[in-house]
Amino acid sequence: xxxVVQSPRYKIIEKKQPVAFWCNPISGHNTLYxxxxxxxxxxxxxxxxxxxxxxxxxxxxKDRFSAERLKGVDSTLKIQPAELGDSAVYLCASxxxxxxxxxxxxxxxxTVT
Amino acid sequence: GxxxxxxxxxVTLSEEAFLTxxxxxxxxxYPSLFWYVQYPGEGLQLLLKATKADDKGSNKGFxxxxxxxxxxxxxxxxxxxxxDSAVYFCALTSFGNEKLTxxxxxxxxxxx
Numbered sequence: 001x002x003x004v005v006q007s008p009r010y011k012i013i014e015k016k017q018p019v020a021f022w023c024n025p026i027s028g029h030n031t032l033y034x035x036x037x038x039x040x041x042x043x044x045x046x047x048x049x050x051x052x053x054x055x056x057x058x059x060x061x062k063d064r065f066s067a068e069r070l071k072g073v074d075s076t077l078k079i080q081p082a083e084l085g086d087s088a089v090y091l092c093a094s095x096x097x098x099x100x101x102x103x104x105x106x107x108x109x110x111t112v113t
Numbered sequence: 114g115x116x117x118x119x120x121x122x123x124v125t126l127s128e129e130a131f132l133t134x135x136x137x138x139x140x141x142x143y144p145s146l147f148w149y150v151q152y153p154g155e156g157l158q159l160l161l162k163a164t165k166a167d168d169k170g171s172n173k174g175f176x177x178x179x180x181x182x183x184x185x186x187x188x189x190x191x192x193x194x195x196x197d198s199a200v201y202f203c204a205l206t207s208f209g210n211e212k213l214t215x216x217x218x219x220x221x222x223x224x225x
Contacts, residue, residue: 031211042217093157101162
């Protein structure tokens with residue numbers, strides 16, 4: 001089966017600019033996650049979707065971050081405006097159901113200068 | 114809150130050496146425990162898991178036993194190969210909370 005697809009793979013932007021990341025989960029996976037991984041750290045959850053509903057966005061910095069999952073399939077994560085501290089790898093993952101294993105994409109490495 | 118503490122790296126071993134990467138956790142209730150692996154240039158992959166006390170997860174020669182009394186889930190392999198070079202993450206989910214909580218990761222390098 002095709003895995004979780006993320007794009008772009010790398011992104012370099014100047015601070016205060018907007019940026020968007022895209023994720024295509026594994027077909028049929030209802031649950032979608034966005035994680036952020038800072039250098040030398042483990043991933044931390046930003047938001048979790050069940051179909052098109054965001055069921056856990058408690059860790060999402062809502063002043064500058066937004067996410068959507070139209071039609072319960074693809075998802076985008078946006079940052080506007082970006083700050084230097086947003087430099088990290090942004091990971092998307094999907095799972096068949098709530099208690100199923102997560103499948104991760106390769107991530108988008110964001111560098112904010 | 115939930116937390117995972119992992120053995121700090123990096124860890125460098127010779128091929129065929131015995132591997133242990135320590136992992137301890139703090140969680141409410143009875144969590145499920147996982148080891149994820151990230152090979153160079155690839156995404157995180159589930160390596161093994163255990164969902165209740167005394168369960169042993171195993172895959173690709175790796176093993177980890179869920180020890181409730183010591184709140185540990187140490188990863189072991191009897192004879193490592195160069196292809197095992199990767200970053201290893203210990204993680205957990207608590208009952209009723211699907212959020213994976215990760216440790217900081219341990220970079221393992223195996224030299225021929």
